[in-house]
Amino acid sequence: MSDEQRRDGESPEMKGEQPEEVKDRWTQGPDVSQHVNDSAVSAGGVGNSVGDDAETLRERQRLAQLEMMDRWIGGVLTEQRRTRRWKLFFRLMLLTIVLVSLTTTVYQVWWAESVATVPTQPHLGLVEVHGVIASDAPANAERIIRGLNRAWSSDNAAAVVLHIDSPGGSPVQSQRIYAEIMRLREQGNKPIYAVIEDIGASGAYYIASAADEIMASPASLVGSIGVIYAGFGFQEAINKLGVERRVVTAGENKAFLDPFQPLDENVEEFWQSVLNQTHTQFINDVRAGRGDRLADSPEVFSGLVWSGEQALALGLVDELASLEQLARAEVGGARWEDYTPRLDPFERLTRRFTQAAAEVLGVSSSSSPLRFESP
Structure with a gap:
C-alpha cells in the first residue's frame, strides 16, 4: 500500500483531528451565534468568536438567552397592559351607559312629569287602557287609577275619558279599576266617559261599564261578558314518553x-263553580254600572262579542262616536291631554323581555288562571 493510500485510509484519530461536538440548535445554532456576535460587537467586544475559549462562548450564549427572555417578558407585559386598558375602557363605557339610563329614568319619572305643561284651555283628561290588563302589564290597576285621579283633580279637564283598546285580562285588576271609577262617579264633579277603539271586551268592558257613558265605533268589538280558564292535558303524552311525574302535596x-x-x-x-261565581260578580257590576240601559236578553251575558252597532242595540254602549266627536261636543274642539303616568324605560324593557320569554316558553305571565279576556 502506497503512502498516499495509507494517508487516505487513516481515521480522524490517526490524523490527530478531534470529532466535532453535537450542537444544540437552540443554544448553539447559527442564529444564536450571530446574535451573540452582534451583542459582543455592540458591547465593544470582538465580533468573532474564533479564539475564544468554551467558557467565554457559553457565557455569551447565556447572555443572549437572557436578553431574548427579557424581550419576551417585555412583550407579555406590554400585552397585559394593553388588555387592562381595554378592560378599563369597556367598564367605563358600561358605567356611562348605566348612569345615562338612571339619569333619563329619574328625569322622566320625576322632573318631566312635574314640569309638563297642562293646557289652560278646557280639555278632555285621557287615561289610556291599552293592551292586556294585568299587574305586570302597562295596563295595570295602579297605573290606571293614578291617571284617573290626576285627570279628575285637574281643574282644566272638563271630563275624564277612559281611552280603551284592550281584550281584557285579570279579574282582580279590572275590579280594582271599576271600583275606583264608581267612587269618582258618585262624587259627581265631572263626567267620566269610556271611548272604545278597536276592542273593549271582557275585563276592558268591565272597566267601561263603570263610566257615565260608553262610546264606540260601529266596527268596534264590544262585550264578551264572561270568564275563561284555559289549559292543556298532557297525561297521555307523558305516558307515551315514559316520563314519571312526581308531585308531593299537603x-x-x-x-x-x-x-x-x-x-x-x-x-x-x-272549578266550574268558581268560574260561575266570578261570572256572577261580573254581571252584577255591569248591571250596577249600566242600569236600565241594558237590553233584557240572556245573550248579553253569554260571553259573545258584538260589533259597536249591535252593542248599541243591546244597551252595551250609549253612542256611536269617536274621541274627536266627543271632544268637540264637550270642549268645542279636538283638545285632550294624556294623564296616564309614563312608563319607566327600564321597566318597559324588562316587561317586554319577560313577556317575550313567557311566550317562548309557552307560559302565561299572569298570576291568576282566571281571565276576563276575549277568546
Whole structure:
C-alpha cells in the first residue's frame, strides 16, 4: 500500500483531528451565534468568536438567552397592559351607559312629569287602557287609577275619558279599576266617559261599564261578558314518553289543576263553580254600572262579542262616536291631554323581555288562571 493510500485510509484519530461536538440548535445554532456576535460587537467586544475559549462562548450564549427572555417578558407585559386598558375602557363605557339610563329614568319619572305643561284651555283628561290588563302589564290597576285621579283633580279637564283598546285580562285588576271609577262617579264633579277603539271586551268592558257613558265605533268589538280558564292535558303524552311525574302535596286537592293528571269530575265541578261565581260578580257590576240601559236578553251575558252597532242595540254602549266627536261636543274642539303616568324605560324593557320569554316558553305571565279576556 502506497503512502498516499495509507494517508487516505487513516481515521480522524490517526490524523490527530478531534470529532466535532453535537450542537444544540437552540443554544448553539447559527442564529444564536450571530446574535451573540452582534451583542459582543455592540458591547465593544470582538465580533468573532474564533479564539475564544468554551467558557467565554457559553457565557455569551447565556447572555443572549437572557436578553431574548427579557424581550419576551417585555412583550407579555406590554400585552397585559394593553388588555387592562381595554378592560378599563369597556367598564367605563358600561358605567356611562348605566348612569345615562338612571339619569333619563329619574328625569322622566320625576322632573318631566312635574314640569309638563297642562293646557289652560278646557280639555278632555285621557287615561289610556291599552293592551292586556294585568299587574305586570302597562295596563295595570295602579297605573290606571293614578291617571284617573290626576285627570279628575285637574281643574282644566272638563271630563275624564277612559281611552280603551284592550281584550281584557285579570279579574282582580279590572275590579280594582271599576271600583275606583264608581267612587269618582258618585262624587259627581265631572263626567267620566269610556271611548272604545278597536276592542273593549271582557275585563276592558268591565272597566267601561263603570263610566257615565260608553262610546264606540260601529266596527268596534264590544262585550264578551264572561270568564275563561284555559289549559292543556298532557297525561297521555307523558305516558307515551315514559316520563314519571312526581308531585308531593299537603292537601288532597292542592294539585287539582296539574296538566299531567286527568281532570276529575268532582274537581271539574268545583272549578266550574268558581268560574260561575266570578261570572256572577261580573254581571252584577255591569248591571250596577249600566242600569236600565241594558237590553233584557240572556245573550248579553253569554260571553259573545258584538260589533259597536249591535252593542248599541243591546244597551252595551250609549253612542256611536269617536274621541274627536266627543271632544268637540264637550270642549268645542279636538283638545285632550294624556294623564296616564309614563312608563319607566327600564321597566318597559324588562316587561317586554319577560313577556317575550313567557311566550317562548309557552307560559302565561299572569298570576291568576282566571281571565276576563276575549277568546
